[in-house]
Amino acid sequence: MQKNQHAPSSLLKTRRFAPFFWTQFAGAFNDNLFKNVLMLLLAFRAAQPGQTDILMNLAAGLFILPFFLFSSLAGQIADKYEKGRLIRMVKIAEIGIMGAGAAALMMGSTASLLALLFLMGTQSAFFGPVKYSIMPQHLEDSEIIGGNALVEMGTFVAILAGTIVGGILTQVPTIFPAMAVIATAIAGWLVSRKIPEAPAASPHLVINWNILSQTARTLSYAKKEKTVFLSILGISWFWFLGACYVTQIPAWTKSVLHSTEGVATLLLAMFSIGIGAGSMLCEYLSGKKVEYGLVPIGSLGLSLFGIHLALNGALAAPEVPHSLFGFLAAKGSVPILIDLVLIGIFGGLYIVPLFAIVQTRSEESHRSRIIAANNILNALFMVGAAILGAVFLGPLGLSIPALFLTITLMNIAVAVYIYTLVPEFTMRCLVWVITHLFYRINHENLDKIPTEGPAVIVCNHVSYMDALIIGSCCRRPVRFVMDKGIFGIPVLNFIFRTGKTIPITSRRKDPETYTNAFDRIAEELENGEIVCIFPEGKLTRDGDIDIFKSGIEKIIERTPAPVIPTALKGLWGSFFSHKDGSALAKRPRRLYSKIHFTVGDAVAPEHATADGLHSLVLALRGDHA
Missing domain, CATH: 3.40.1130.10 (Glycerol-3-phosphate (1)-acyltransferase)
Structure with a gap:
């Protein structure tokens, strides 16, 4: 441990990090607040009988689609222009989108809400490359891991908080969620005004507006450095796992744990808290450097506790579904909570060093475009998770625990593949x-x-x-x-x-x-x-x-x-x-x-x-x- 080193939380007191942190926190919170309000409205109010599943899947696809369409363009723009100004422009766009979203909520217009969900995804697609490429410009090398740990923790806390608050606000008059999304967008913009200047990495870059050719070119940038590209694949794989768990938790809670919606919220909270704790633990264990030896340890934990959850994550069916307190009192509930927390913790150990590798080993002039490639692949893997879940639980008729076991076994295979191709991960793990x-x-x-x-x-x-x-x-x-x-x-x-x-x-x-x-x-x-x-x-x-x-x-x-x-x-x-x-x-x-x-x-x-x-x-x- 470095003498006189500061805790990562001390970054939250600095102007070069704190405004950026709270800006991205407000954005993640608002995205999930609006998205959860919309999903619940589609499920219980806006949808006609038989149309709920179609609208829910359409909504999920509309949010992910912009990451395929616009990430390559967003990466170019983030490399060409000063990043602090870009973030403020994105936040101004968010205010406009949320203003229109508030109006659509008040009118109950399903078509308008779906269109605005696409615009939200677009705004997030343009924010992503700036979000991760600005940190190496404002942080010292010894602060990169701590900064990433805070951002990952903050993002998952914001996702959880936005989801919970969104659920609460669907129970009150529509004007309250409408006011909440506008207020949060304005707060994010006000904080973003304090972000210091981050000079353009490639100011003379000529932007290619052809989405297809630039997407292919963006992916080719990421492939130049093998370790960076495999790190991106590892990050995308984590989002695949996370999407599988988060997407299935509500149905798993109902059909396997025989519990109510409050229990589903608790399980999501345990998973998110675990990721936040794992991210901060990673900063402590790495000694303020990019310690990719922790990545195999993260893979091992994800596999061990994923298998345990798949084989033991079930409760006996009661006469009436378990309430929150009934679930906590039921035999077998505590191991389930522990498994989810530990899956989250080892997920944090796994993903934080991978993000740091992408940031520190990418050529500065192309860093934003490489992060854009990461966003493209993340979106592709998340779509793959949705398809896998739909096939497993639909035509194949398998259970959710069987799905959990399958993705865990797939995780083991992916880990063996990556660590065989890049033995330095295994080497650094042994050294650590x-x-x-x-x-x-x-x-x-x-x-x-x-x-x-x-x-x-x-x-x-x-x-x-x-x-x-x-x-x-x-x-x-x-x-x-x-x-x-x-x-x-x-x-x-x-x-x-x-x-x-x-x-x-x-x-x-x-x-x-x-x-x-x-x-x-x-x-x-x-x-x-x-x-x-x-x-x-x-x-x-x-x-x-x-x-x-x-x-x-x-x-x-x-x-x-x-x-x-x-x-x-x-x-x-x-x-x-x-x-x-x-x-x-x-x-x-x-x-x-x-x-x-x-x-x-x-x-x-x-x-x-x-x-x-x-x-x-x-x-x-x-x-x-």
């Missing part, structure tokens, strides 16, 4: 689990490691875990130069190979490996990567820092790059160090150690010497190994 299983890590001054460009990290070498700990702390991928013997340790070898570790040995033992190592180091630095070496060349045998070998000078002479001195302390005496016997060959003294990783000021390549770097690392480490 191993380092957090054995150690409690405090780190200082991580911001001194450059966010881009080549650099060489040098560190003292205490244990076999040093590379994993440093890699888990750094916000950028690090290419480690490592003794060939350590490189070959089982399990760790998978991590090292996937992380593109560079094995090395002495020239006398293996001249070819030695030469190849220096060639690889030069290549990685020339490509703008960070390389980490342990200049002692071996693990310490006495806890002291041995002399630094001249290899570091050879590296810098061949490829000049800034050198970052760092130090590890607290590892001496661990099972993986050589204290009191060879590492890995003695009884562990402790399994959960408190250790420190400290980063010093960069040294210019022309001033970097082995002896000078030794002194700097020694000073950073202090008296305790």
Whole structure:
């Protein structure tokens, strides 16, 4: 954990984040308030007998359709123009749409309400690319995860609150929901006026107005970086799962849990609360960096508790449907609530790092268009969820628990597919689990490691875990130069190979490996990567820092790059160090150690010497190994 770091909630006190947060919160709340009022009116007032299902599905389709039609255009506009002004324009459009919506509610015009639902979807489609591309412009790298966690939590709380308030307002005269949607739209616009300027990423972009060709081009931008595209697919898959759960909860409550509408609202609340809690937990566990090692953990939790819910999420049929308190008193209700909360929590762990990957690894000039591609695929997957539910529960005649079990098994298959294609997700997961299983890590001054460009990290070498700990702390991928013997340790070898570790040995033992190592180091630095070496060349045998070998000078002479001195302390005496016997060959003294990783000021390549770097690392480490 970084010393003196602030909680993510502190962002809500800053002008560069708070106005944006409350603007998007008001928008999500208003969308769901209006949509739920409309759905209930269609279901109970506006629809003629036999037309309810048609109108409900038409309404859902009209809201999603603009994401297919306009996301590619919205992405271009978000890249071309200043984003703060775009957000205010979108909010002004929302005021107009909600004003017309209020009039349609008062008149009870079903056709007008459906048309306005399409316009709401259009407004949301144009807001989406700006929403996620503005955050990297206003937040530091260490704040991206916290910002995304707050936005995801706020969005799901807003969705839940809008849905609940919408349900309440259908029980009162129509003028009240009409006034509520206008007031919320105006409030969102007033807050948006405080959003700071966010300069255009591609001001000279020529907009392509051909929707079909630009949609194809937008998707092609997302495919350029494999990890980004697979992250988008992962996000879209989460929306597929979420849509399946949220869509079926009302019918599941009625037919399987034999309960009333109040219970359905409680179940939706548990799911939303779980996602909000998981999003904030992700920020805490990731240590203020994009920790995509949490994504497989999220997948695992979604699968385990999804299976448990599918197999155990049923209640015995009572004489009359369970009320809210009757449900809570019924045998088996508490595990159902726990499953939904945990599905939400692991969903938060899963989706927040994926959003952060899309934001941080996308080229800035194309970031909004890549996020537009994400919105297009999200919409496509949500439509797929609706089709799957309709087929399963219609022609196939299967039960809702069977549907839940099916999507969970599909989730396992998707996870295996993605983590096979991108093994770094699995690698980072193993690193996170191993380092957090054995150690409690405090780190200082991580911001001194450059966010881009080549650099060489040098560190003292205490244990076999040093590379994993440093890699888990750094916000950028690090290419480690490592003794060939350590490189070959089982399990760790998978991590090292996937992380593109560079094995090395002495020239006398293996001249070819030695030469190849220096060639690889030069290549990685020339490509703008960070390389980490342990200049002692071996693990310490006495806890002291041995002399630094001249290899570091050879590296810098061949490829000049800034050198970052760092130090590890607290590892001496661990099972993986050589204290009191060879590492890995003695009884562990402790399994959960408190250790420190400290980063010093960069040294210019022309001033970097082995002896000078030794002194700097020694000073950073202090008296305790």
